[in-house]
Amino acid sequence: MVDAGLLDATVQGLITGSIIAGGALGLSLIYNIAEVPNFAHGDMITIGAYLALVFNNPGEIPFLPAFGSAPLVAAAVVGVVLAGVLGATYELTIFRKFRKRDADIITMVIVSLGLALVLRNVVLFLVGSKNIRYQSASVSNTNFDFLVTGGGMTVTTTQRQAGEVVTTGQWGYPWWLLVGGLLVAAAVGYGVYRAYRREEGFDTVYLVPPKILGFTVAAATVIGLGAFVQLAPQGTDPIVATRIGLSIKHLTIIGVVLAAMFVLNVALKTTKLGRAMRATADNMDLAEVRGVDADRVQLLVWVIASMLAALAGVLTGWFATNLTPNMGFTLLLPIFAAVILGGISSPYGAVAGAMIIGVSMDVSVYLLPSHFATYRVAVAFLILIAVLMVKPEGLWGDV
Amino acid sequence: MAVADFLITLVTFIAIYSLFGIGLNLKFGFTGLIDFGHVAYFMVGAYVTVVLTLPADAPTYGGIGGFDLPGLFAALGPLGSLFGWVLGVLGGMIAAALVSLAVGVPTLRLREDYLAITALGIATILNTVVKDEDWLFNGPYGISGVHKPLVDVFPISLGSFTVNMAVFGLLSVAIFGYVAYWLVNRFRDAGRTGRILMVASVGLVSVWYFVMPVVDGGGTVELTKNVLWLFDPTAGPNGGLDYDRFVLLLSLGFLAGGYHWVERTINSPYGRVLRAIREDEDVPQALGKETFQYKMQALMFGSALAGAAGALWAVNIGFVSPDQFASTITFFAFTAVIIGGTANNKGVILGTAVFWAIRNGTxxxxxxxxxxxxxxxxxxxxxxxxxxxxxxxxxxxxxxEQDYDIDLPTSLRGGSDDV
Incomplete structure (x- = not known):
C-alpha cells in the first residue's frame, strides 16, 4: 500500500485551482473592464449550476415536472447559454444604469452585493435548501503509484472495481529514460521559447507569452513521453513511493478550464471586439473616442463573464457531487483572492493566481495536522494578505 | 403572542443593530472605510463580554475563562454585579478595538475595494477560528447561560397590582405622548410628500397596534397590554416591569450613549478630518494630518461600538454561537445604513428600523x-x-447626509458636506 503524498495534494490543488480559475476568469473580466468588484459573482456561479440542473435533473426541482433528463454535457451547454442571457439582463437592467450615473466603485460593490442577495434567495425560493445532485455516470478514481527504485521508476495503476482493488497496469522507466526524457523536454521547451520569442517592441502582442508557451510544451513533452514510452517495471522495492489519485472527471475539469482560458485569450487578442474590450479596460474614454461602442463592450463582458461563471458552477456541482444555494458564495473569497493575487488585468494572471491559491489550500491541508482542515480558505487569504502587504497591486498587477 | 411583546422584541433588536450600524456608519459613512468585516467585532465583543462575566465553573463550557466579574463584585449587592457586567462590556469593547487594530495595520493601506475584500476574508477567518477551536470559546457548541445583569431583581414590583399598573402604565402613556409630540413636530416641518407618507405610515401602524386587537376579538385585555406596554400583569404576583422590558431600556440607553458619543466625535474638528479623509485623503494629508492614524482610530472606535452591540446581543439572546455572526449580518447593516442615509446617524436608526420591520414584521x-x-x-x-x-x-x-454643527466658511448656518 502506497500513501498519497505531497504530489497528490499538489494535483488535488491544481483541480481545486481549476474550479477557482473558472470563476476567476469571469470575475477578472468584470473587475477589469466593467470596473465592478462583483460580489454577485459567487451567486452567478450558483445560478449557472442550477440552470444546468433544470435540464439535467428536473425532478429535483419542486415546481417542475420531471420531463426527463438531458445528459450533463448538453444540460451544461444550455445552462451556460441561458446564464449568458441572464448576464445581459444584469448589465442592461442594473449595471448600465449605474454606470450612466458615474457610480463610484463603492456603490458598484454594494449594488453587486444587493444583486448577490437577490440571486441567492431566488435559488432558495425556487429550489429550497436541500442538497441536489446532477445525474451523471459515476466515475471511479484510478490510483497511480509511483515507486522510485534502484533501477528507475515503476508505475502501478490500481482501480476499485466492484469493491475489489484491481491492478490495471504496471510499467516502468529506467533511469536513463527518466533523465533523458526530462532533458529532452527541457530542451524542447527552451527551443520553442527561443524560436517563438521576438524582439520586444511597442506593438508586440503575443497570442501566448513565450515563457508560458515554452513551459507548456515542456510539460506536454514529459506527459507525452510518459504516456507513450512505457517500458518494463523496474522492480517493486521502493526507496520513495507516492500515490496520485486521478479520474477522468478531474482531467476534464482541468481541460475545460484551460480550454476556456485559451479561447478567451484568443478572443481578446485576435478579434476586433476583443481588442475593443482590452482598449476599454485600459481607458474607457479614450476607447470611446476611437469609436469603440463602450455599451456593447460592457454588455459582452457581462455575457461572457456570466457564461464563464455558469461553467464554473457546473464544474463545481459535478466535482463536489452536490449543489446547494451557498455553493457559489463559499467560492467567492478564494476567487477574489485569486483575481487580486494574479493582478486583475489578464486571464493568464487570474488562472495563475487561482492555481497558486488552489495548490496552497490543498497542500497546506496535507501538511498541517488534520485538525486544521477547515482552514483551507484561511490559508488562501493569508497568502493574499501577505502578497498585498509586499506588493499592493498583486503579483502581476497593473494598478 | 401579544403585539406589545412582539414590538418589544423588535425594538430591542432595532436598538442593538442600530448601535452596530452607528459603529459601521462611523467607519463607512464618515471616514469612507468599507469594512465588510464589521460583524467580526460584533462577535468579539459578544464573546469577550460573555466570557468575562461567565461563572468559573459554568456547566457545558470547556473554553478559556469564566472570569466571573459580576461575582467578584457581588458583595456590593446587585449594583456591584451590574458594575462587574459593565466592566465586562468595557473589556469586550476594548477587545474588539484591539482586534480591529491588528486587522487594520496591514489592510488600511490597501485600495478601497481590496480593503473590502480582505476585511470580509478576515472576518470569515475569525469566525472559522471561533467555530473550530473548542478550547477557545467552546467552538460550535456556543456558550449558554450568559450572565444577564440584574436578572434576579426583576420583575420590579412597586407594591400592589394597582400601584404597579398606575406607575408603569402612566410611564408608558407618557412615552406614547412624547412620541406623538415628536411626530407632530416632524409633521409640521415635513414637505407635502413627507406629510402624506407620515400620515399613511403612522395611521397604518396605529390601526394595527390600537384597533386591530379590539377587532380581532382580543378585546380590552389585548388593548390594555398594548397601551400600557411597560406593565406586564403576568410578571410576579403583582405584575410589574419584567426583564425583557429592562433589556429594551438597557439597549436604548446604550444606543443613546453611542449615538451621543459619535455625534460629538463627528461634530468636532476631529470629525471634520475624518470627513475630509472620506472626500479626498490627499487634502488632509497635505495639511499635515497623519491620515493613517485617523483612519485607524475611526476603525477602532467603530469596532468598539460594534463590540458593545455584541454584548447587548448576548444578553438579549442569552446564548452565543459562531453561527449567529455570519457575514450576512455585516451586509444587513450596510443595507440599513444605506437605506436610512449614509453619514447620518438618525438615518442609521431609521434604516435599521425599516430593515428589521420588513424582516421580522413579515x-x-x-x-x-x-x-x-x-x-x-x-x-x-x-x-x-x-x-x-x-x-x-x-x-x-x-x-x-446629516447637517453638522460646525459652520462651513461659505454658509452662515450649519451645513452639509454636500454644499
Missing part, C-alpha cells in the same frame, strides 16, 4: 409551514431589491 403573514424557506427568501429578495432601488433613485438614502 412573520405575521400566514403561510403554510412548508413554505417558510420561501418566505424567508422572499424577504431577502425584497431587501436586495430595495437596496438597489435606493442606491439608484436616492443614493444619499432616505434622510440624506
Amino acid at each position: 412573520r405575521f403573514i400566514d403561510v403554510p409551514s412548508q413554505y417558510s424557506i420561501q418566505l424567508a427568501a422572499a424577504r431577502l429578495i425584497l431587501i436586495g431589491v430595495i437596496l438597489m432601488v435606493i442606491l439608484y433613485y436616492r443614493p444619499e438614502g432616505l434622510l440624506g
